[in-house]
Amino acid sequence: MRSDWALSVDQKADARAALRLLEGTGHTLVEAARMIMRERGRAPWSPTWEEAGSAFLRSRKERGLRESTRGWYAREIGLAGNYGLAGEQPWDKRKLDSFTRADVMNALADRSPGVRPAVLRVLRAVFRWAMTEQEPPWVVNDPTRGVKASAPRRDREISVLTPAQCRTLLAGAGPHRAALALALFSGLRPWEIAGQDKDWLGWDAIDERERVVKIPAAIAKGRGAGRLEGLPEALWAWLASVPKSERGATVAVARFREIGRLGRKLLGLRTWPRDATRHSFASYAVREYKDPGKVALWLRHEGDQRLLYQHYLAAHVSAAEASEFFALRPSP
Structure with missing residues (x-):
């Protein structure tokens, strides 16, 4: 970025002209330059996200912002630096x-609904x-303008992956296959498998001989340790x-949001559907097993079937689709 702004003779003549x-318009040279930049959609100079x-x-520190608040900003800025689909340049290196x-919305889609408003801030x-606050401005169009990140309403229609989409995901999951299978066929929440700032679910928690998945209290969602039994055979096959x-x-071999990124790429989706794996499991399980009480226990609703009736029973999945979903198996 240029640091010496001494004007040459020609530049002074150009400025006077x-x-x-602009005389009589009420606009300054700076305003005129900014209007041109906005029309071009690019800043005259722009740093990387990093x-x-x-x-x-640094500017927040100079303003006397509390250390805890600066730490929160630093954490989210650092996390944002890793955004970007596989094979694409990460945010850190982009201008x-x-x-x-779309970049902002995809970044928000990678985060759980509860933290999206804070991330957007x-x-x-x-x-x-x-x-x-930069002169000249580093950005001329704010990509967050008009983006909303309020937590989704509970009465909003849930997102369910089709059996064909699940087949595509599992076939292309590579090293993420085990984590994806666990999410699709047990209903575990993504952050219970490989969440942020929590322990990740270990292979030692999976007893394949007894067909049991143990959920340590350290990763459960506020309800202490859990134990999932009688889960579909599809899980154990995968x-x-x-x-x-x-x-x-x-x-998991990476944070679970990597599966969302992979899913967008494999399925050609602009954004990854909210809680897609858990919603798919619950919707297909209710239709396949016709036992909401059992599914509620798998989802750790403590036997409370009201959420199932409010959400998953309203999902438009057929008995044939449910059977196709639970018949998914790895290739020999």
Whole structure:
């Protein structure tokens, strides 16, 4: 970025001519330049997300922002730096003015609904700071403008993956196969398998001989340790297909949001459906087993069937689709 803004003779003459053209309009040269940049959709100079994030954090420190708040900003900015589909340039290395509204929405889709509003506040703060407090601006169009991240309403129709989509995902999951199978055929929440700031589910929690999945209290959703029994045979078939040599300490080999990224790529989706694996399991299980009480226990609703009736029984899945879903098996 240019640091020496001393004007040459020609530049001074150009500025005088521009000011004559603007006379009477009420606009300044800076405003005129910004309008041109907005029309072009690009800033005259823009740092990478990593560079902008570091500068933003320094500015918050200079303003006397509390250390805990700066730490929260730093954490979310660092997490955002890893966004990007497999094979694409991560956010950290991308120019700040290259981001689009779709980029922001995809980043939010990678996070659980409860934290999306807070994440959006951080992204919006960085982009608006870069647009309004830098001279010249590092961004001319705010990609967070118009994006909303409120938690989805409970009466909103749930998202269910089709059996064909699940087949495509499982076939292309590669090292994520075990984690994806566990999410699809046991109903475990993504962050219970490989969540952020929590222990990940280990292979030692899976007893394939007794057909039991143990859920340690450290990763359960506020209800202490759990134990899932009688789960569909599809789960055990897919887990058995993972060679012992490929099994590490944990079932997942990366944070679960990697599966969402992979799913978008394999299925050609713009965003990954909210809680897609858990919703699919619950919807197909209710239709297949015709036993809401059993499914409620699998989902750890503590036998409470009301959520099933409110959400999963309303999902438009047929008995044939449910049978096709639970018949999915790895290739010989």
